[in-house]
Amino acid sequence: KAGVTQTPRYLIKTRGQQVTLSCSPISGHRSVSWYQQTPGQGLQFLFEYFSETQRNKGNFPGRFSGRQFSNSRSEMNVSTLELGDSALYLCASSHGQGAAYEQYFGPGTRLTVT
Amino acid sequence: AQKVTQAQTEISVVEKEDVTLDCVYETRDTTYYLFWYKQPPSGELVFLIRRNSFDEQNEISGRYSWNFQKSTSSFNFTITASQVVDSAVYFCALSEETTDSWGKLQFGAGTQVVVTP
Numbered sequence: 680k681a682g683v684t685q686t687p688r689y690l691i692k693t694r695g696q697q698v699t700l701s702c703s704p705i706s707g708h709r710s711v712s713w714y715q716q717t718p719g720q721g722l723q724f725l726f727e728y729f730s731e732t733q734r735n736k737g738n739f740p741g742r743f744s745g746r747q748f749s750n751s752r753s754e755m756n757v758s759t760l761e762l763g764d765s766a767l768y769l770c771a772s773s774h775g776q777g778a779a780y781e782q783y784f785g786p787g788t789r790l791t792v793t
Numbered sequence: 794a795q796k797v798t799q800a801q802t803e804i805s806v807v808e809k810e811d812v813t814l815d816c817v818y819e820t821r822d823t824t825y826y827l828f829w830y831k832q833p834p835s836g837e838l839v840f841l842i843r844r845n846s847f848d849e850q851n852e853i854s855g856r857y858s859w860n861f862q863k864s865t866s867s868f869n870f871t872i873t874a875s876q877v878v879d880s881a882v883y884f885c886a887l888s889e890e891t892t893d894s895w896g897k898l899q900f901g902a903g904t905q906v907v908v909t910p
Contacts, residue, residue, distance in 0.1 A: 710896055712896045712897070712898070714898075721900060721901075721902050721903065722884065722898075722900040722903075724896075724897045724898065724899070727895060727896025727897060728896075729895075729896065734895050734896060735893060735894070735895050735896050735897055737897070767836060769838065771838075771898075773896070776895055776896060777890070777895060778824070778825060778826050778888040778889055778890045778894065778895070779826055779843075779845065779888075781828060781840050781843045782840070782896075782898060783840060784830075784837055784838035784839075784840075785837065786835065786836055786837045787836045787837065789836075
């Protein structure tokens with residue numbers, strides 16, 4: 680089975696621009712979660728989608744949004760980029776929704792905001 | 794408040810030594826799950842193990858072993874006979890059963906393990 684894939688792997692944007700990151704979960708997985716990883720804050724939960732609905736959201740400003748499609752693929756969007764948005768964005772998928780399911784992570788998208 | 798604490802920032806060992814990573818968690822839930830993930834330099838988080846709050850049986854998988862103790866809220870991880878390929882950052886994570894925690898892993902700060910030949 681193919682793992683979680685994320686595109687693009689690397690991205691350089693300018694402050695004020697917007698960006699869209701894409702995630703394809705493992706086949707059969709219906710839940711997709713997004714995380715931001717920075718040296719200062721570590722790994723932080725952004726949001727989780729299940730059956731095209733956002734079920735949970737972390738403590739991030741409204742500039743961070745996402746969506747999930749009927750094939751479980753997910754995108755996250757960051758508008759009006761700030762320098763502090765530079766981070767590794769990780770997507771994870773799991774077979775079901777709930778605390779019991781282990782999450783499998785993709786390789787991440789490294790976003791640099793200049 | 795930090796729910797998962799990994800007090801060790803970095804551990805350096807020589808190959809074949811054992812290394813133990815500490816993890817202390819905090820939750821009010823009676824049902825929760827604990828995880829360990831490995832992040833090699835490539836950046837991808839690799840799932841290692843999941844434990845639920847009702848199963849305190851320790852586990853051994855190859856060179857890896859885990860010690861879960863609810864009485865001390867700890868879920869420690871030991872690598873026996875370490876190898877250079879074990880060099881990575883290791884994260885402990887907590888997942889709670891409450892509705893507002895669905896799909897949310899709460900990670901510790903991670904412990905960098907450096908294994909030298």
